[in-house]
């Protein structure tokens with residue numbers, strides 16, 4: 113375990129313990145009688161308070177029992193609703209108790225989670241619940257009393273709970289796997305923040321029903337069904353996403369399998385592209401586009417006949433034109449899939465050259481979509497370091513990197529090559545560095561001149577980098 117992670121975990125556990133003890137003294141349960149389950153006598157007893165806390169703890173335990181695993185590996189449950197309800201009714205200390213005990217998972221009871229892992233998880237939830245309770249109490253203190261302001265206080269408290277919990281989880285995961293925390297925050301919150309926070313008003317409603325005289329604790333059981341259907345919706349979402357990713361992976365594999373020399377090519381290009389994208393600090397959405405674009409970039413090769421795709425000798429001009437149509441064909445194949453709109457420019461332009469002599473549209477410099485420039489570099493490195501029918505001995509990583517450096521500014525975006533050098537793929541590889549004579553970004557006049565040239569029908573000879581199709 114990294115030292116910084118150890119330190120963060122220790123501080124988190126200490127903070128959780130201090131928060132629990134302090135709120136226990138400051139926000140005593142007796143001051144929040146509405147959290148108790150009243151058994152008859154209007155005066156609230158200690159036993160009725162314990163019964164009330166136990167009820168919410170059990171509700172949280174049941175809501176946590178069916179977690180859904182998100183694509184990033186984080187487990188999501190609908191337990192935010194009963195925790196928010198308990199905090200709204202019983203204050204920060206009650207919220208902390210319910211979060212501490214109620215979120216115990218079955219795998220923890222079975223001893224499948226190391227004790228320090230459980231301690232850190234629960235400390236994070238306690239700190240978040242205390243923050244939620246403090247926010248609710250603070251707003252209640254300053255805002256005029258009323259149902260609307262109480263709802264507002266609870267929803268803002270839920271935002272604090274969700275935000276702080278997400279931050280803590282992202283820091284722990286970020287320190288553990290060495291990923292930027294900001295990126296994890298964006299990746300994990302995207303798509304789920306809104307739906308999880310939608311559970312906050314539901315939690316508030318549960319609390320109000322529970323505290324309404326004549327209604328009672330049992331009315332909160334009516335919320336079990338909407339909570340369960342929300343959980344089912346999460347599960348379906350993850351299932352659909354997995355199915356989509358697997359289908360795309362299968363399609364990419366089908367393309368790679370046609371040519372025994374390109375097995376796993378798409379998967380490798382995907383991994384290299386994503387690593388370059390991370391180094392260039394592209395957005396989470398762009399990283400996802402690189403993932404799927406990397407897998408699908410050569411899908412248009414489905415339309416290239418075997419006698420051309422598998423030909424061992426050099427292609428004729430006509431054959432090269434058929435081969436070079438694959439980016440356009442690939443974009444046409446993918447175009448009807450609206451979910452893949454962001455990947456279309458990557459697929460269409462992954463063979464454009466930085467100096468405008470690529471294909472199919474002879475774009476140059478920044479005209480080429482950034483993600484297509486990234487993929488082009490990843491594609492070239494992968495192709496150069498793998499055996500091909502026309503070059504049975506692949507280049508070494510040193511030779512391939514030298515080619516990328518040599519053709520930076522001609523074929524590749526120099527900034528993309530710089531970013532590639534910082535990835536693990538170029539680790540311990542001797543880097544000749546940027547070209548001594550930096551090539552300028554192509555100018556508009558060059559752009560005008562190229563339109564009068566005949567259409568590009570083959571890569572410039574002399575470069576192994578130029579050989580990839």
Ligand SMILES: [Fe+2]
Pocket residue numbers: 409410438462463581
């Ligand atoms: Fe290609």
